[in-house]
Amino acid sequence: MGLRRIALKQGADLDGFRLATRRLVAAGIAPHDVVWCAEDTPVLFPPQAAEEASPIALPRRVAELIEVVVCHRDPERYALLYELVWRVLQGERALLEMQADPLVHRLELMQKAVHREVHRMHAFVRFRRTKSRPNGPDHFVAWFEPDHFIIEAAAPFFVDRFRSQIWSILTPFGSLHWDREELRVGPAARREDAPDGDGFEAGWRSYYESTFNPARANPAVMRAHMPTRYWRNLPESAAIAELLRAAPARATAMIERDAAAPAKRMPEKAVAAMGDQAPASLAELNRLIAASEPMVSSGSTRAVLGEGPVGAAIAFVGEQPGDQEDLEGRPFVGPAGQLLDRAIAEAGLDRARVYVTNAVKHFKFEQRGKRRIHKKPAAGEVAHYRWWLMEELNFVQPRLVVALGGTAMLALGGKAGPVTRMRGRTTFLGRPGFITVHPSYLLRLPDEAAKEEAYRAFVSDLRAIRRIVEDSVTGGAADVRRSA
Amino acid sequence: MDDKLTTKLRILADAAKYDASCASSGAPKRTAGAGGLGSTDGMGICHAYTPDGRCVSLLKILLTNYCLFDCAYCVNRRSSNVRRARFSVEEVVTLTIEFYRRNYIEGLFLSSGIIRSPDYTMEQMMLVARTLRRDREFAGYIHLKTIPEASPWLIEQAGLWADRLSINLELPSEESLKRLAPEKEGASITAAMGQMRERIAEAKVERRRFSPAGQSTQIIVGADDTSDAALLRTSDTLYRRYALSRVYYSAFSPIPEASPVLPLKQPPLQRENRLYQADWLLRHYGFDVEEIAEGGTDGMLDLEIDPKLAWALKNRHRFPADVNEADREMLLRVPGLGKRAVDRIVAARRHARLRLDDVARLTAGLKRARPFLIAADWRPGALTDRADLRARLTPPTRQLSLF
Numbered sequence: 001m002g003l004r005r006i007a008l009k010q011g012a013d014l015d016g017f018r019l020a021t022r023r024l025v026a027a028g029i030a031p032h033d034v035v036w037c038a039e040d041t042p043v044l045f046p047p048q049a050a051e052e053a054s055p056i057a058l059p060r061r062v063a064e065l066i067e068v069v070v071c072h073r074d075p076e077r078y079a080l081l082y083e084l085v086w087r088v089l090q091g092e093r094a095l096l097e098m099q100a101d102p103l104v105h106r107l108e109l110m111q112k113a114v115h116r117e118v119h120r121m122h123a124f125v126r127f128r129r130t131k132s133r134p135n136g137p138d139h140f141v142a143w144f145e146p147d148h149f150i151i152e153a154a155a156p157f158f159v160d161r162f163r164s165q166i167w168s169i170l171t172p173f174g175s176l177h178w179d180r181e182e183l184r185v186g187p188a189a190r191r192e193d194a195p196d197g198d199g200f201e202a203g204w205r206s207y208y209e210s211t212f213n214p215a216r217a218n219p220a221v222m223r224a225h226m227p228t229r230y231w232r233n234l235p236e237s238a239a240i241a242e243l244l245r246a247a248p249a250r251a252t253a254m255i256e257r258d259a260a261a262p263a264k265r266m267p268e269k270a271v272a273a274m275g276d277q278a279p280a281s282l283a284e285l286n287r288l289i290a291a292s293e294p295m296v297s298s299g300s301t302r303a304v305l306g307e308g309p310v311g312a313a314i315a316f317v318g319e320q321p322g323d324q325e326d327l328e329g330r331p332f333v334g335p336a337g338q339l340l341d342r343a344i345a346e347a348g349l350d351r352a353r354v355y356v357t358n359a360v361k362h363f364k365f366e367q368r369g370k371r372r373i374h375k376k377p378a379a380g381e382v383a384h385y386r387w388w389l390m391e392e393l394n395f396v397q398p399r400l401v402v403a404l405g406g407t408a409m410l411a412l413g414g415k416a417g418p419v420t421r422m423r424g425r426t427t428f429l430g431r432p433g434f435i436t437v438h439p440s441y442l443l444r445l446p447d448e449a450a451k452e453e454a455y456r457a458f459v460s461d462l463r464a465i466r467r468i469v470e471d472s473v474t475g476g477a478a479d480v481r482r483s484a
Numbered sequence: 485m486d487d488k489l490t491t492k493l494r495i496l497a498d499a500a501k502y503d504a505s506c507a508s509s510g511a512p513k514r515t516a517g518a519g520g521l522g523s524t525d526g527m528g529i530c531h532a533y534t535p536d537g538r539c540v541s542l543l544k545i546l547l548t549n550y551c552l553f554d555c556a557y558c559v560n561r562r563s564s565n566v567r568r569a570r571f572s573v574e575e576v577v578t579l580t581i582e583f584y585r586r587n588y589i590e591g592l593f594l595s596s597g598i599i600r601s602p603d604y605t606m607e608q609m610m611l612v613a614r615t616l617r618r619d620r621e622f623a624g625y626i627h628l629k630t631i632p633e634a635s636p637w638l639i640e641q642a643g644l645w646a647d648r649l650s651i652n653l654e655l656p657s658e659e660s661l662k663r664l665a666p667e668k669e670g671a672s673i674t675a676a677m678g679q680m681r682e683r684i685a686e687a688k689v690e691r692r693r694f695s696p697a698g699q700s701t702q703i704i705v706g707a708d709d710t711s712d713a714a715l716l717r718t719s720d721t722l723y724r725r726y727a728l729s730r731v732y733y734s735a736f737s738p739i740p741e742a743s744p745v746l747p748l749k750q751p752p753l754q755r756e757n758r759l760y761q762a763d764w765l766l767r768h769y770g771f772d773v774e775e776i777a778e779g780g781t782d783g784m785l786d787l788e789i790d791p792k793l794a795w796a797l798k799n800r801h802r803f804p805a806d807v808n809e810a811d812r813e814m815l816l817r818v819p820g821l822g823k824r825a826v827d828r829i830v831a832a833r834r835h836a837r838l839r840l841d842d843v844a845r846l847t848a849g850l851k852r853a854r855p856f857l858i859a860a861d862w863r864p865g866a867l868t869d870r871a872d873l874r875a876r877l878t879p880p881t882r883q884l885s886l887f
Binding site: 097125160207209243267288293 | 495532535539579683686
């Protein structure tokens with residue numbers, strides 16, 4: 001049997017190669033009996049029955065390699081690929097792992113060259129803004145001259161990145177057009193079809209010039225990464241010659257210039273003021289917190305700040321604002337807050353004379369239908385807010401800090417643990433403290449008897465808190481009691 | 485783009501260029517929504533190269549080069565006579581978006597001189613990142629150079645919007661810092677690094693976004709007399725203690741308006757290059773600092789040959805290694821064999837015994853590897869122990885430095 005001549009389309013004809021390979025393999029034709037060529041309008045195989053061209057099972061890496069190498073401009077690519085397929089089917093299933101094999105080595109190099117060219121297209125395409133019609137939307141158009149048949153392989157990157165703008169990339173091998181919805185592959189284009197300038201190019205060139213360090217000129221490395229054949233389509237490359245010409249003189253000048261007498265810039269006041277940036281009052285701190293971004297999932301209305309007098313003897317620290325607190329912007333006004341108020345009164349304390357705040361300042365929730373369901377803040381989120389809490393307490397200077405529940409305990413002491421077991425007096429990083437449950441825990445208990453018992457225990461904790469604060473005062477009595 | 489903005493861009497890009505880090509890698513894969521702009525694929529692209537051979541990936545600028553600090557190595561210190569400028573938040577946002585739309589850049593690398601107070605400055609930087617991300621739906625890369633003297637909560641806020649935060653260590657020792665950067669404090673720098681490490685780790689566990697590409701730092705080489713071994717020890721500690729993703733070494737470069745306390749000559753660029761190679765050995769090749777230091781003399785790396793070859797020449801008793809038998813760890817120590825070459829060797833030798841020709845196709849560094857290797861058809865014999873081996877493997881001196 002003589003030589004078989006296979007004609008494929010110009011460019012990367014993956015479909016044509018796949019079809020031809022299936023038929024050649026089915027017919028048992030060895031690589032040395034095939035001649036491959038590319039034509040503008042190849043005579044396709046006469047339509048034949050589908051069973052003659054059934055798919056071939058190839059290792060995935062082989063299939064992937066073929067997809068890439070067909071984009072190479074080397075006319076021999078199809079012959080090399082067919083030889084690979086042939087050898088793999090003849091039993092060398094692991095051929096691709098033998099990168100020392102000359103055929104594999106060559107194909108690997110070709111694959112690398114195609115990948116590199118795709119990468120360079122991603123890097124070196126430069127869009128210019130124009131309008132396809134007056135008063136129409138912006139159209140970004142680029143002219144690019146790739147070395148291999150890669151425009152379709154490179155397209156997904158541009159679609160992902162510039163999804164919201166209308167763009168076209170024109171090349172001598174074909175063109176890509178994106179209209180914000182669909183990618184169209186069009187015919188080859190000419191340089192004149194692309195706009196010849198853009199309002200931001202001068203700015204970009206200025207940036208390029210300014211970011212160059214003349215003391216480190218190294219044009220060989222530049223050329224290795226950005227070969228000169230791309231330069232004619234890169235607006236910044238116009239600056240290169242002059243930058244290199246002037247570099248030695250600029251560098252020498254920098255060194256030789258006698259350190260000119262430095263400006264006597266000693267702005268004492270400004271430098272001194274700089275160290276004094278911490279907020280000077282609780283109100284100032286609160287302004288910062290209010291302006292901050294929620295660290296927990298967004299959607300909360302506002303930061304809920306602490307409430308109560310500076311200098312209060314007791315500071316209660318809860319977990320985070322709930323639905324109602326978020327809407328009203330005040331801590332402990334929801335059901336748990338009302339329960340806390342009741343218990344505080346029953347323990348003989350005055351709500352107006354204690355300070356109440358939360359470990360986390362924003363409401364974290366999960367939307368379920370119309371309801372916003374409370375979600376426990378994660379440890380990292382608690383840590384985010386810790387700085388604020390500590391600053392807050394530094395301003396209030398309470399004699400006793402009460403952690404209501406586990407989150408507050410974690411925020412104050414840096415350690416998590418079961419509240420019920422750690423309940424009672426403690427110290428939080430040197431600060432006298434007390435751990436008790438969060439009032440919402442009482443609300444969640446299922447049966448009334450347990451609820452009542454837990455409430456009693458909570459009130460007795462509050463009484464103990466009152467005693468601690470009263471005892472801690474020498475001289476003037478701690479004024480925490482409810483006035484009659 | 486109007487002339488005033490171009491002039492500012494020239495001043496503030498010039499002021500930012502001495503910062504070495506430019507990588508736009510490590511961000512999680514993402515693409516903008518239908519109305520937004522941008523994508524990251526974890527790799528980062530160099531969109532251009534300047535004639536110093538460095539990649540232009542990000543729009544690397546300062547928000548302002550006015551500065552209250554007086555760090556001797558810095559061109560922007562308050563006593564320097566350079567021209568000053570300041571961008572508004574909106575100007576930085578516009579430049580970033582417009583450059584990005586034309587495919588000039590991967591994103592923004594924003595740094596700043598300290599004006600008014602560290603907190604004020606950090607807040608302005610945070611606002612740039614927030615405006616880009618939230619108001620303009622920008623999904624490209626954002627790297628903020630954090631100001632360690634700023635309050636912790638501002639750094640936390642910045643981490644919500646940036647892909648990477650970095651804090652420059654600048655000088656490897658507290659003593660040099662005191663001498664050359666009087667307003668800076670080593671303790672606040674490392675404290676900020678520690679804080680950042682915690683937040684990044686927590687956010688990963690909780691699947692939240694906080695500086696997902698990690699944190700990096702920069703050390704200036706040659707502005708003081710710290711040895712290479714000491715520098716590498718510092719890096720090693722930074723990698724381990726603060727889980728940094730990268731330490732950048734920046735050979736001290738002569739700057740216009742240099743301060744008189746600085747050395748007059750810059751260190752050879754080759755030193756920076758060798759430090760990067762050593763850093764690589766540290767992170768990916770299983771070497772420790774003492775082994776690397778052993779290759780040089782008096783704590784300085786050999787400038788003529790790469791640190792792996794330097795180590796191998798002093799440890800010839802451990803060679804030759806057999807490409808067909810030696811384990812991965814040993815092959816990684818062979819000069820001329822990179823990580824990828826070793827992977828290929830390990831894959832290929834499962835199918836056939838490798839000859840020297842085969843190895844030549846798997847690595848570009850065969851000339852350096854040959855004296856340290858055994859292949860099916862090759863034994864180096866006495867070559868490994870020849871007294872002139874170093875001379876044979878030393879590349880002809882190429883003047884990398886201009887001076």
